[in-house]
Amino acid sequence: MSGHNGHSHEGVSDHHNVDQPQQDMGELLQQIMVITEDSLDEAQARKHALNCHKLKPALFSVLCAIKEKTALRVRDVPEEEPPDTQELRLDNMLLAEGVAGPEKSRSATAAALAAATGGSSSDDSSEHADYREKLAQIRMIYHTELDKYEQACNEFTSHVMNLLREQSRTRPISPKEIEGMVSIIHRKFSAIQMQLKQSTCEAVMILRSRFLDARRKRRNFSKQATEILNEYFYSNLANPYPSEETKEELAKKCSITAAQVSNWFGNKRIRYKKNITKFQEEANMYAIKTALDASSHTSQASSPATPNSGEYPASCYTPDGML
DNA sequence: GAGAATGATTAGTC
DNA sequence: GACTAATCATTCTC
DSSP states (O other): OHHHHTGGGTTOOHHHHHHHHHHHHHHHHHHHHHHHTOOHHHHHHHHHHHHHOTTHHHHHHHHHHHHHHTTOOSOOOOOOOOOOHHHHHHHHHHHHHTSSSSOOOHHHHHHHHHHHHTSOTTOOOHHHHHHHHHHHHHHHHHHHHHHHHHHHHHHHHHHHHHHHHHHTTTSOOOHHHHHHHHHHHHHHHHHHHHHHHHHHHHHHHHHHHHHHHHHTSOOOOOHHHHHHHHHHHHHTTTSOOOOHHHHHHHHHHHTSOHHHHHHHHHHHHHHHHHTHHHHHHHHHHHHHHHHHHHHHHHHHHOOOOOTTTTTSOGGGOOTTSOO
């Protein structure tokens, strides 16, 4: 602007010099008004003219150099950050659950469930089928959303890159800056992905807890198992506290877990103690049974009876555990 | 369907 | 950590 009038003002009167800035300002405003009234085509034409100007390459390189020296970078992008531990944890969980990575086989899913529930891995019940079906749904949704995010990220990145490349013709934008912007976009999208991973993990956890609750449904032990447990209980009425080894042994015999054996003995002790008279008949029956078993063993092998078998009459167990 | 029986869970104690 | 006592939730029996 000053190039227009700079030299022509020399030698003009003081009065004129005072008025000159106001006149320049007026012209400037006028030009701005004209620019805003330009059509798109006119603006493009001006832009083209500017790009074709013989001084443009020189001025542009000077601008780039100034920008480089004065560190007038758009945004300083931090170097590669260390992988987020929470994201790693989520990734591992999704991998372990078979949501991410290769799909788990039916047997692998059943085994994982059995490990979580303490049940049998061979139990391919309808509950397992339900669990697998729900897990497959979660997996499908997760991958669909992940693909969407990746596609959106790629589209947005290429759009921004194109814009920046286009703009780099008229303003100094270094490839490093473009790279930095791409990195920012990727970080934003990976934050969204992180949310997706988190909600997927939550969905799996809810599914698991629901499944585990369903597993809590009580199922009576087999008659044979109850008989084995009762036999031990009434044979050891004076001290109905099986050791860990015995619990394991009984658990094996009854095809239940040692924890279930503990529960059973806990319940049995309490209920027996609360109502001895009610259990008297049962106690007598097992006492006779044990005695018969013992006598048959002695007659067969001439060996002594087991330490506890029949040693204490069933009715001798009192709430205090005393004889 | 009601009540009893039974396996599991939980809070408190030692 | 094992155990007791109370309680819950489900299954069994009538």
